[in-house]
Amino acid sequence: MVTKRSIAVTGILLGVAFAGVFHAVAALAYDTGLRYVGLGVAALALLGIVLENVSITGPPREEE
Structure with a gap:
Protein backbone atom coordinates (compact mmCIF):
# COMPACT_ATOMS: atom_id res chain seq x y z
CA MET A 1 0.00 0.00 0.00
CA VAL A 2 1.31 3.41 -0.92
CA THR A 3 1.06 5.97 1.85
CA LYS A 4 1.29 9.74 1.72
CA ARG A 5 4.54 9.53 3.65
CA SER A 6 6.03 7.13 1.08
CA ILE A 7 5.03 9.40 -1.80
CA ALA A 8 6.48 12.46 -0.04
CA VAL A 9 9.79 10.77 0.77
CA THR A 10 10.07 9.43 -2.78
CA GLY A 11 9.45 12.91 -4.20
CA ALA A 24 27.78 15.92 -11.53
CA VAL A 25 27.11 17.11 -15.08
CA ALA A 26 27.97 20.70 -14.16
CA ALA A 27 31.19 19.55 -12.47
CA LEU A 28 32.09 17.61 -15.60
CA ALA A 29 31.31 20.59 -17.85
CA TYR A 30 33.29 23.09 -15.74
CA ASP A 31 36.05 20.62 -14.81
CA THR A 32 35.85 21.15 -11.05
CA GLY A 33 36.69 17.55 -10.17
CA LEU A 34 33.62 17.13 -7.97
CA ARG A 35 31.60 14.89 -10.26
CA TYR A 36 31.98 11.92 -7.93
CA VAL A 37 30.34 13.88 -5.14
CA GLY A 38 27.29 14.55 -7.30
CA LEU A 39 27.15 10.95 -8.49
CA GLY A 40 27.48 9.73 -4.91
CA VAL A 41 24.61 11.93 -3.77
CA ALA A 42 22.47 10.72 -6.66
CA ALA A 43 23.32 7.08 -5.96
CA LEU A 44 22.50 7.40 -2.26
CA ALA A 45 19.21 9.12 -3.07
CA LEU A 46 18.24 6.34 -5.49
CA LEU A 47 19.20 3.74 -2.88
CA GLY A 48 16.97 5.59 -0.42
CA ILE A 49 14.08 5.43 -2.87
CA VAL A 50 14.54 1.68 -3.24
CA LEU A 51 14.75 1.15 0.52
CA GLU A 52 11.69 3.31 1.12
CA ASN A 53 9.52 1.52 -1.42
CA VAL A 54 10.63 -2.11 -1.05
CA SER A 55 9.23 -3.87 1.97
CA ILE A 56 11.72 -6.17 3.65
CA THR A 57 9.31 -7.60 6.21
CA GLY A 58 6.40 -8.21 3.86
CA PRO A 59 3.07 -6.45 3.57
CA PRO A 60 1.88 -4.44 6.57
CA ARG A 61 -0.58 -6.07 8.92
CA GLU A 62 -4.13 -4.88 8.88
CA GLU A 63 -5.11 -3.33 12.18
CA GLU A 64 -8.34 -4.47 13.75
Whole structure:
Protein backbone atom coordinates (compact mmCIF):
# COMPACT_ATOMS: atom_id res chain seq x y z
CA MET A 1 0.00 0.00 0.00
CA VAL A 2 1.31 3.41 -0.92
CA THR A 3 1.06 5.97 1.85
CA LYS A 4 1.29 9.74 1.72
CA ARG A 5 4.54 9.53 3.65
CA SER A 6 6.03 7.13 1.08
CA ILE A 7 5.03 9.40 -1.80
CA ALA A 8 6.48 12.46 -0.04
CA VAL A 9 9.79 10.77 0.77
CA THR A 10 10.07 9.43 -2.78
CA GLY A 11 9.45 12.91 -4.20
CA ILE A 12 12.06 14.49 -1.94
CA LEU A 13 14.62 11.82 -2.78
CA LEU A 14 13.90 12.21 -6.51
CA GLY A 15 14.65 15.90 -6.13
CA VAL A 16 17.91 15.14 -4.34
CA ALA A 17 18.85 12.60 -7.02
CA PHE A 18 18.14 15.15 -9.76
CA ALA A 19 20.27 17.74 -7.96
CA GLY A 20 23.11 15.22 -7.64
CA VAL A 21 23.02 14.35 -11.33
CA PHE A 22 22.82 18.04 -12.26
CA HIS A 23 25.84 18.85 -10.10
CA ALA A 24 27.78 15.92 -11.53
CA VAL A 25 27.11 17.11 -15.08
CA ALA A 26 27.97 20.70 -14.16
CA ALA A 27 31.19 19.55 -12.47
CA LEU A 28 32.09 17.61 -15.60
CA ALA A 29 31.31 20.59 -17.85
CA TYR A 30 33.29 23.09 -15.74
CA ASP A 31 36.05 20.62 -14.81
CA THR A 32 35.85 21.15 -11.05
CA GLY A 33 36.69 17.55 -10.17
CA LEU A 34 33.62 17.13 -7.97
CA ARG A 35 31.60 14.89 -10.26
CA TYR A 36 31.98 11.92 -7.93
CA VAL A 37 30.34 13.88 -5.14
CA GLY A 38 27.29 14.55 -7.30
CA LEU A 39 27.15 10.95 -8.49
CA GLY A 40 27.48 9.73 -4.91
CA VAL A 41 24.61 11.93 -3.77
CA ALA A 42 22.47 10.72 -6.66
CA ALA A 43 23.32 7.08 -5.96
CA LEU A 44 22.50 7.40 -2.26
CA ALA A 45 19.21 9.12 -3.07
CA LEU A 46 18.24 6.34 -5.49
CA LEU A 47 19.20 3.74 -2.88
CA GLY A 48 16.97 5.59 -0.42
CA ILE A 49 14.08 5.43 -2.87
CA VAL A 50 14.54 1.68 -3.24
CA LEU A 51 14.75 1.15 0.52
CA GLU A 52 11.69 3.31 1.12
CA ASN A 53 9.52 1.52 -1.42
CA VAL A 54 10.63 -2.11 -1.05
CA SER A 55 9.23 -3.87 1.97
CA ILE A 56 11.72 -6.17 3.65
CA THR A 57 9.31 -7.60 6.21
CA GLY A 58 6.40 -8.21 3.86
CA PRO A 59 3.07 -6.45 3.57
CA PRO A 60 1.88 -4.44 6.57
CA ARG A 61 -0.58 -6.07 8.92
CA GLU A 62 -4.13 -4.88 8.88
CA GLU A 63 -5.11 -3.33 12.18
CA GLU A 64 -8.34 -4.47 13.75
